[in-house]
Amino acid sequence: MAGVGVDPTEPVSSRLFGSLARAQYAAVLALRWRLLVNSLRSSQGAFELGAKILSVLLYLSIGFSMAIGFGFGAYGMASEGEWKLLPILIWGVFVIWQVLPILHISFKQQFDLNILLRFPVRFGSFFALTLLFGISDPSTIFGVLSLLGIWLGISAVNSALALPLAALFLLYAAFNILLVRTVFAWIDRWLAQRKTREVVSVIFFACILSLQFFNPVWYTNDTNSMAHGTHGLSPALLHIVHVTSQYQRWLPPGAVGMAVRLGGVNGGYALLLSQWTALLVAYTLVIVALLVLRLRAEFRGEILTDGAPARKLQTQVVRPLRQAIELPEAQTAADSARGVVIAVISKELSIMKRSAPILYTIIAPLIPCLLLAWKFMRGAVVAGFSSPLVMPACIAFTLLGFINLISNLFGTEGVGIQLYFMAPVRLRSVLLAKNLFYGALMMIEVVVVGLMVSLRMGLPHIDSLLTTIFWVLFALPCYYAAGNLLSVQFPYKMNLGRIGKRGAGSQANGLLSLLVQMVVTGIGASVLVPLALLGRLWIAVPILMLLAVGAIVLWRFSLSAAEKIAQQRMEKLTGIFARAD
Amino acid sequence: MLTPAIETRSLTRKFGDFTAVDNLDLSVAGGQFFGFLGPNGAGKSTTIKMLTGLLEPTSGEMYIFGERFGANALELKRQIGVVPEGMALQGRLTASEYLNFVGRMYGLDKATTKMRAEELLDFMQLADEPKKLITDFSHGMQKKLALAAAVIHGPKLLFLDEPFEGVDAIAARMLKILLTGMIQKGATIFLTSHVLEIVERLCSHVAIIHQGKLVANGSLEELRAGVPSAAGEKLTLEQIFLGIVGGGEANTQELSWLA
Numbered sequence: 001m002a003g004v005g006v007d008p009t010e011p012v013s014s015r016l017f018g019s020l021a022r023a024q025y026a027a028v029l030a031l032r033w034r035l036l037v038n039s040l041r042s043s044q045g046a047f048e049l050g051a052k053i054l055s056v057l058l059y060l061s062i063g064f065s066m067a068i069g070f071g072f073g074a075y076g077m078a079s080e081g082e083w084k085l086l087p088i089l090i091w092g093v094f095v096i097w098q099v100l101p102i103l104h105i106s107f108k109q110q111f112d113l114n115i116l117l118r119f120p121v122r123f124g125s126f127f128a129l130t131l132l133f134g135i136s137d138p139s140t141i142f143g144v145l146s147l148l149g150i151w152l153g154i155s156a157v158n159s160a161l162a163l164p165l166a167a168l169f170l171l172y173a174a175f176n177i178l179l180v181r182t183v184f185a186w187i188d189r190w191l192a193q194r195k196t197r198e199v200v201s202v203i204f205f206a207c208i209l210s211l212q213f214f215n216p217v218w219y220t221n222d223t224n225s226m227a228h229g230t231h232g233l234s235p236a237l238l239h240i241v242h243v244t245s246q247y248q249r250w251l252p253p254g255a256v257g258m259a260v261r262l263g264g265v266n267g268g269y270a271l272l273l274s275q276w277t278a279l280l281v282a283y284t285l286v287i288v289a290l291l292v293l294r295l296r297a298e299f300r301g302e303i304l305t306d307g308a309p310a311r312k313l314q315t316q317v318v319r320p321l322r323q324a325i326e327l328p329e330a331q332t333a334a335d336s337a338r339g340v341v342i343a344v345i346s347k348e349l350s351i352m353k354r355s356a357p358i359l360y361t362i363i364a365p366l367i368p369c370l371l372l373a374w375k376f377m378r379g380a381v382v383a384g385f386s387s388p389l390v391m392p393a394c395i396a397f398t399l400l401g402f403i404n405l406i407s408n409l410f411g412t413e414g415v416g417i418q419l420y421f422m423a424p425v426r427l428r429s430v431l432l433a434k435n436l437f438y439g440a441l442m443m444i445e446v447v448v449v450g451l452m453v454s455l456r457m458g459l460p461h462i463d464s465l466l467t468t469i470f471w472v473l474f475a476l477p478c479y480y481a482a483g484n485l486l487s488v489q490f491p492y493k494m495n496l497g498r499i500g501k502r503g504a505g506s507q508a509n510g511l512l513s514l515l516v517q518m519v520v521t522g523i524g525a526s527v528l529v530p531l532a533l534l535g536r537l538w539i540a541v542p543i544l545m546l547l548a549v550g551a552i553v554l555w556r557f558s559l560s561a562a563e564k565i566a567q568q569r570m571e572k573l574t575g576i577f578a579r580a581d
Numbered sequence: 582m583l584t585p586a587i588e589t590r591s592l593t594r595k596f597g598d599f600t601a602v603d604n605l606d607l608s609v610a611g612g613q614f615f616g617f618l619g620p621n622g623a624g625k626s627t628t629i630k631m632l633t634g635l636l637e638p639t640s641g642e643m644y645i646f647g648e649r650f651g652a653n654a655l656e657l658k659r660q661i662g663v664v665p666e667g668m669a670l671q672g673r674l675t676a677s678e679y680l681n682f683v684g685r686m687y688g689l690d691k692a693t694t695k696m697r698a699e700e701l702l703d704f705m706q707l708a709d710e711p712k713k714l715i716t717d718f719s720h721g722m723q724k725k726l727a728l729a730a731a732v733i734h735g736p737k738l739l740f741l742d743e744p745f746e747g748v749d750a751i752a753a754r755m756l757k758i759l760l761t762g763m764i765q766k767g768a769t770i771f772l773t774s775h776v777l778e779i780v781e782r783l784c785s786h787v788a789i790i791h792q793g794k795l796v797a798n799g800s801l802e803e804l805r806a807g808v809p810s811a812a813g814e815k816l817t818l819e820q821i822f823l824g825i826v827g828g829g830e831a832n833t834q835e836l837s838w839l840a
Contacts, residue, residue, distance in 0.1 A: 336655075336688050339685050339686075339688055339689075339690075340685070340686060342685060343681075343682050343684075343685030343686050344682075344686075346678075346681070346682065346685075347671065347674065347678070347682045350673075350674055350675075350678050351671070351673045351674065354673065354714075355673065412673070413671065414670075414671070414672055415667035415668065415669050415670065416669050416670060416671040416672075417669075418635060418665050418667065418669035419669050419683065419686060420686075421634060421635050422633055422634065422635060422658065422661070422663050422665065422669070423658060423683070423686040423687055424654075424655040424656065424657075424658040424659040424686075424687060424688065425655070425686055426655070570635065570636070570637075571635075571636055571637070574635060578666075578667045
């Protein structure tokens with residue numbers, strides 16, 4: 001059977017790296033390679049690759065900065081013998097590794113490994129591939145580099161710890177990778193069915209809301225407590241913090257911190273033989289078991305949808321339509337545009353209200369905003385910023401949550417995008433409707449954030465309020481103008497059903513929208529910060545007003561330009577959304 | 582002479598070096614149930630995409646009700662209904678939400694859209710599960726919904742790309758009743774299908790495209806006359822089709838490595 005590859009007459013090897021498994025790994029690698037090469041056939045594909053390389057470089061540079069920070073932190077703690085503080089860094093790595101993927105939910109479609117299930121793939125291979133795919137995501141890069149930094153910092157102080165610490169950190173890295181995969185695999189399972197999706201959404205939002213209440217409770221506004229050196233923490237909460245620190249050691253990051261502490265004090269391999277390392281191993285095994293449980297179900301062919309229930313067998317009588325369906329009277333262009341705008345907004349609302357990931361994307365930025373508001377509380381000055389900037393800073397941050405959605409306005413349409421080309425509608429009306437829909441949501445969020453900041457810091461000064469309003473009027477049209485063009489030039493298909501199966505999407509879209517955000521925020525900051533520092537914030541009002549007028553003109557132009565591009569790229573656009581994944 | 586519902590002259594579409602549709606000259610009279618047949622990759626879907634404004638022709642001309650797509654494109658699109666290749670559904674809407682969306686996009690007012698959507702869902706027997714998302718529908722249910730969406734605005738010309746693919750016998754009967762009802766009221770239907778028995782039963786005229794070129798066009802009787810047959814034998818559409826595009830002889834060569 002020369003040239004056929006694996007001989008089908010031979011028994012299939014049961015090993016993870018048996019001949020069949022190796023052939024399959026090679027086939028998957030070859031497939032990925034071909035997908036990459038084929039994507040370069042178009043100029044957009046080449047641009048996408050360039051953007052991807054830039055993104056990886058960006059992630060690496062952020063990761064290395066983190067590694068340096070963590071490294072110096074670990075070095076300082078180890079050289080001072082402050083081993084008890086080390087869990088702070090380990091917890092930091094944990095938060096980066098686990099929280100970043102949640103904040104980075106992008107609904108982008110990626111290579112779905114479930115397509116492999118129709119082939120004779122062993123569960124071990126499926127499991128291994130599930131772990132390996134997405135290993136280069138930002139959270140893993142940041143997590144690994146941060147751990148590397150801590151390892152270097154500690155090893156520089158105590159070289160005897162280098163090897164055992166490397167083994168411990170490898171285990172900790174494996175634990176984190178497994179935990180991320182497990183959490184997303186289970187969330188996907190829960191979100192797959194309508195009822196559980198609704199329950200999970202309610203729990204999710206309850207958690208977010210409780211987090212919002214947690215901050216004001218945690219940091220009391222009592223200036224006396226500051227004076228007594230309690231840094232704004234109420235005595236009751238200080239007690240909670242003290243008690244919590246006793247228990248954190250029983251959680252994986254705490255256990256790692258305790259093991260390192262033990263190694264630092266007792267030296268050498270004591271850390272590997274400690275109960276804390278054993279505890280981490282136990283946690284890892286539990287997580288593996290949970291992931292195996294989930295992937296086994298997928299491997300057996302579980303379908304993650306509500307599915308079509310068995311219909312009752314009944315005599316089906318075809319009833320004639322009660323009335324003739326006839327062509328309506330022709331409408332005026334204005335009536336038609338109004339109808340389109342209303343129809344699209346209603347549709348977007350229906351999709352949004354049953355999509356927990358979209359709701360999450362919109363609401364998530366409110367949390368850091370509240371934290372930011374605390375930082376600038378009651379006239380506090382931090383790192384050269386003064387409190388008049390809190391309102392615009394918080395609002396600027398909140399708007400960032402929408403960028404993912406407004407830079408890819410057709411992402412949720414799927415094959416449905418064809419309707420916009422088949423129906424008697426102007427695409428600019430569709431874009432206008434989508435802009436208005438997200439614009440209304442953004443304005444609601446702006447008002448909520450404004451109220452939040454006002455409640456935390458008191459009513460803003462009129463200068464601060466006006467500059468904020470005009471900055472929003474400048475930033476929103478800019479974001480929409482860029483978003484409209486990016487939506488037709490670099491669109492990608494979003495998968496709202498499975499947040500765990502997120503992936504690359506269009507790197508060019510992501511990078512360019514990031515660039516637009518940086519430019520718009522940069523322009524706003526370059527106007528506001530110097531004037532705020534000089535105490536002449538009112539001068540920013542007319543400047544931002546002019547910028548806002550220019551941005552609105554730009555946005556109106558973008559509607560026509562995007563329509564024109566969409567008509568020229570109609571075939572490409574429908575192809576992208578109709579494409580099998 | 583009446584203006585044809587569809588007319589193409591030397592309609593051509595190329596993808597790079599590949600010519601998907603090659604100098605297509607076609608005329609479909611108003612009120613006809615027109616079957617457009619061809620083997621896989623013959624250019625059927627490409628033709629439908631061009632005729633519905635989803636794809637720009639490389640060259641040639643096409644007229645819908647005597648008018649070209651151009652400045653009048655929106656008014657022409659208002660008179661057309663399409664069930665495209667991928668059905669163009671919105672998976673995360675319910676059937677009712679989707680029909681209401683489509684109705685408004687075609688310019689129906691809210692009350693009319695609501696009334697027609699309810700009627701169509703009832704007719705298509707999709708009204709039982711109002712909260713179910715389209716993504717959770719079976720393939721057949723999705724096909725019925727796509728057809729309902731294509732007719733909600735009462736088009737004069739309906740393009741159907743494989744409407745019977747994956748549809749059970751009950752649903753197929755329902756679709757046939759709807760389509761013949763439309764023909765009786767004067768609509769024109771342009772249908773592609775691989776289910777030749779259905780085409781034979783429904784269509785008054787048939788055209789066959791092969792490798793992008795129109796190889797046959799006419800009524801069933803005209804097509805029969807063009808294919809040699811034994812005396813007295815009435816050829817089925819399948820026999821006519823295979824006689825024209827070839828492949829009538831089964832490939833008897835065996836694959837040695839297959840069990």
